[in-house]
Amino acid sequence: xxxxxxxxxxxxxxxxxxxxxxxxxxVVVVSALIMWAALMYARPASNLAGDxxxxxxxxxxxxxxxxxxxxxxxxxxxxxxxxxxxxKLDWDRVAQASIExxxxxxxxxxxxxxxxxxxxxxxxxxxxxxLTTSTITVLVYIAYLLLRNGIDNRxxxxxxxxxxxxxxxxxxxxxxxxARWFRSIHPVVFGNENPDAQGGFDILGxxxxxxxxxxxxxxxxxxxxxxIMRWRQLRMEDDLAELREDxx
Amino acid sequence: MFYLFMGFAAxxxxxxGYLVFMGLRQRRIEADLRLLREDLDARAKA
Amino acid sequence: xxxxxxxxxxxxxxxxxxxxxxxxxxxxxVAEKDLRAELRGREVFxxxxxxxxxxxxxxxxxxxxxxPKAEMVAPGVLWVIILxxxxxxxxxxxxxxxxxxxxxxxxxxxxxxxxxxxxxxxANLFFTLGAAAVILIVMFFIFDVDLLQPLILLAxxxxxxxxxxxxxxxxxxxxxxxxxxxxxxxxxxxxxxxxFMAGVALTAGILDGKSFDDVRxxxxxxxxxxxxxxxxxxxxxxxxLEEV
Numbered sequence: 001x002x003x004x005x006x007x008x009x010x011x012x013x014x015x016x017x018x019x020x021x022x023x024x025x026x027v028v029v030v031s032a033l034i035m036w037a038a039l040m041y042a043r044p045a046s047n048l049a050g051d052x053x054x055x056x057x058x059x060x061x062x063x064x065x066x067x068x069x070x071x072x073x074x075x076x077x078x079x080x081x082x083x084x085x086x087x088k089l090d091w092d093r094v095a096q097a098s099i100e101x102x103x104x105x106x107x108x109x110x111x112x113x114x115x116x117x118x119x120x121x122x123x124x125x126x127x128x129x130x131l132t133t134s135t136i137t138v139l140v141y142i143a144y145l146l147l148r149n150g151i152d153n154r155x156x157x158x159x160x161x162x163x164x165x166x167x168x169x170x171x172x173x174x175x176x177x178x179a180r181w182f183r184s185i186h187p188v189v190f191g192n193e194n195p196d197a198q199g200g201f202d203i204l205g206x207x208x209x210x211x212x213x214x215x216x217x218x219x220x221x222x223x224x225x226x227x228i229m230r231w232r233q234l235r236m237e238d239d240l241a242e243l244r245e246d247x248x
Numbered sequence: 249m250f251y252l253f254m255g256f257a258a259x260x261x262x263x264x265g266y267l268v269f270m271g272l273r274q275r276r277i278e279a280d281l282r283l284l285r286e287d288l289d290a291r292a293k294a
Numbered sequence: 295x296x297x298x299x300x301x302x303x304x305x306x307x308x309x310x311x312x313x314x315x316x317x318x319x320x321x322x323x324v325a326e327k328d329l330r331a332e333l334r335g336r337e338v339f340x341x342x343x344x345x346x347x348x349x350x351x352x353x354x355x356x357x358x359x360x361x362p363k364a365e366m367v368a369p370g371v372l373w374v375i376i377l378x379x380x381x382x383x384x385x386x387x388x389x390x391x392x393x394x395x396x397x398x399x400x401x402x403x404x405x406x407x408x409x410x411x412x413x414x415x416x417a418n419l420f421f422t423l424g425a426a427a428v429i430l431i432v433m434f435f436i437f438d439v440d441l442l443q444p445l446i447l448l449a450x451x452x453x454x455x456x457x458x459x460x461x462x463x464x465x466x467x468x469x470x471x472x473x474x475x476x477x478x479x480x481x482x483x484x485x486x487x488x489x490f491m492a493g494v495a496l497t498a499g500i501l502d503g504k505s506f507d508d509v510r511x512x513x514x515x516x517x518x519x520x521x522x523x524x525x526x527x528x529x530x531x532x533x534x535l536e537e538v
Contacts, residue, residue, distance in 0.1 A: 027267070031260070038256075051251060058255035065259060084533060104266045108259040115255035139484040146480060150471035160467050163530045167460065167485060170526060174488035174519060181511065182491065222263070229270055236277050243284060247291075 019232070023225045030225075034064065034218040042211035051119040058116040060211050064219030065108035069134070071223050072102015073141065077169040080162035089238065090231075092158035095165055096148065097230035099141050101223050106138040129179035136175050140168045154238070302536065320405040324413020328387065329420060338386045342379050342425040349375040350432040364437040369497035372441065373490055375429050376422070376454065381479045383421040384461040387414050388469035397469075401535055411462065411531040415524075418458045418465075426450045445500045445509070449516065453493035456520040457486055463527040466534045489523075492516045 038060040045056045079095035082088075113131050114124045125131070147164055151157040332339055353371045361367050391397040400410060430441045430450065464481045468474040483490075496512035 031263075035256070051249065054249055055251040055255065057252060061256060061259050100266070104262050108262050111258040111262075112255045115251045115258065119251045136484050136487050143477075143481045143484060146477060147467070147471065150468075150473055150477060156470070159533060159536070160471075163533055164464070164467060164481065166530060167463070167523075167526060170522065171485040171488060174522070175491075178488040178491040178495075178515060181515075182495065226263075226266065233270060233273060233277070237273075240277060240280055240284070244280075247284065247288065 020229070023229055026225055027222060030218045030221050034061070034215050037211040037214040041207055043207045045208075055116055055119040058112050060215040062109060062112040062116060063212060064215040065105040065112060066134075067216050068105030068219045068223040069102045069109050069137070071220060072098045072100075072105060072227075073137065073169055073172065075227070076102065076141075076165050080165040083158055083162050084166075087155075089154070089158060090235070092162065093231050093234040093238070094227070095162060097227045097234060098223075099144055099165065100230055101226040103138060103141050103145075104226070105219065105223065106134060106141065109134045110138060127179070127182065129176055129182070132179040132182075133172065133176040137172050140171065144168060154241070317406070317409060320403075320409040321412040321416065324400075324405075324410055325416035325420075328414065328417035331390075332417075332421070338383050339421055339424060342382050342421060343428045345382060346375055346379045346425045346428045347432050349378065350429060350436050354436040364439050365501045368433065368437050368439045368441065369494045369501060371437070372429060372433060372450070372497060373453065373493045376426050376450070376493075377457070377483060377486065377490065378479070379425040379429065380418075380422045380454070380457055380461060381482065383418055383425065384458070384465045384482070385475050385478055387418050387462060388465045389474060392469045397535075407532045407535060408528055410535075411466075411528055414462045414466075415458055418462055419455060422454050422458055423451065426454055439501065441497075441501075443500060445506075445513075446497055449493055449496040449500070449513070452513075452516040452520055453489050456489040456516065456523050457482075459520065459524040459527050460485060463531055463534070466531065489516065489519050492519060 038057050042057065042060065044053050048056055075098035076095040079091045079098060083091035083095060110131065113134065117126065117131075118124050144161060144164055148157050148161050151160060350371070353367075353375070357364070357367050357371075388397075391400060401407075430447070433439060434441050461478075461482055464478060464485075468478045468481065471477055492512050492515045496509055496516065499509040499512060
């Protein structure tokens with residue numbers, strides 16, 4: 001603990017943080033790319049019309065959010081397990097950051113799903129397995145954040161959070177399977193298992209496929225950027241807390 | 249048209265919201281850091 | 295933000311010999327302690343049963359004259375009440391230990407942490423099955439639906455087992471957390487959705503008169519969920535009570 005007098009340097013209002021800047025630029029560029037691809041580059045679906053045809057473009061964002069959410073929860077599971085094994089708090093921060101980012105995209109998945117559903121099936125909500133699982137999953141991970149919120153001890157927070165995250169991730173495929181057995185009117189775009197599915201459209205190779213790829217990759221990048229940003233911030237917060245304790 | 253707009257808007261609102269959230273937290277961290285530093289200096293001088 | 299002073303306990307390497315028989319005895323010892331405490335105190339079971347009856351009546355009123363056939367809503371109502379009544383009992387299983395400061399004593403006892411887990415699961419199973427029984431009986435009369443069929447009882451038992459296995463570990467998780475009573479259902483209910491859905495589907499199938507073959511998948515699902523959750527919860531439980 002330094003007891004020598006330090007001349008307080010005036011802290012610049014915003015120190016130039018290269019990493020932050022680069023990450024920020026990436027976010028803007030990738031977002032713009034996704035928007036352009038989904039709204040302009042992709043050709044409209046030929047078997048749909050009107051509002052439904054327009055709304056079909058939501059699909060690219062919907063799938064992007066989907067992969068973002070999936071990445072979030074997968075990474076959190078891995079991070080939690082590694083934390084429990086190594087007890088290095090950095091992994092716990094990764095878990096928390098990826099769950100937060102996963103939630104952002106998870107909410108996006110649900111909301112885009114709803115705004116796609118209305119013009120397509122004339123209802124905002126339906127209990128089909130994918131929508132159900134997405135929503136329940138969002139709730140599961142909101143609970144994770146609430147749990148962490150109520151624990152003051154840093155190590156306990158990491159430990160309990162990790163335990164819950166593992167059980168939570170486990171429940172997601174189980175939820176999906178049980179919901180699937182109930183019923184489904186979700187259009188199965190990549191397979192033809194369900195005769196009840198309505199609103200599907202043919203992926204006309206070319207522009208649609210490319211746009212989808214752009215969106216998926218783009219959202220993965222977005223996800224990674226958000227996680228890196230948040231992870232650094234969490235580390236800073238922890239360091240700060242430690243500093244405060246040392247000085248108190 | 250409405251649905252298309254709402255769908256896209258929602259996602260970007262969420263993402264931007266999260267970025268804003270992180271930004272606010274960052275401000276708080278910097279403010280706390282400043283306070284701590286002042287505290288440290290005050291103590292060193294005392 | 296000050297962290298509490300935590301005392302790390304030495305890793306459990308106690309007298310855990312004696313094989314399976316000794317282990318089961320310890321499990322039962324933990325379960326019996328909780329059951330006996332409840333017999334003397336009678337705080338939790340009474341609240342669970344009264345809540346169950348109350349909930350059935352309230353649901354009955356809510357659906358009265360709105361639903362053409364009670365069988366349509368009965369499965370859902372049954373499982374919703376089981377979930378909510380169960381939380382009351384689960385809260386207590388570690389909450390009481392925390393409040394009364396008996397947790398360290400429990401941890402010092404010469405047994406595997408997993409014995410504590412299974413003991414608590416058994417005790418909670420007793421309480422929640424009791425509540426489920428009350429729900430089934432009251433619903434039988436208020437909703438006038440034949441819920442007392444063997445397969446439905448089996449479904450209720452299996453669902454309760456899965457529910458309690460996860461509920462016990464979450465109860466341990468939330469015992470030291472602020473606002474634990476409201477946090478437990480928030481943690482538990484979403485994760486329990488598969489069990490809930492399987493239970494409702496199975497109950498509905500039986501009420502609708504489907505053959506055993508038709509509902510077999512749901513039964514299998516319930517069993518699978520129970521096993522998965524029990525095993526994973528058992529594996530993770532040790533990690534919770536590392537520091538006191």
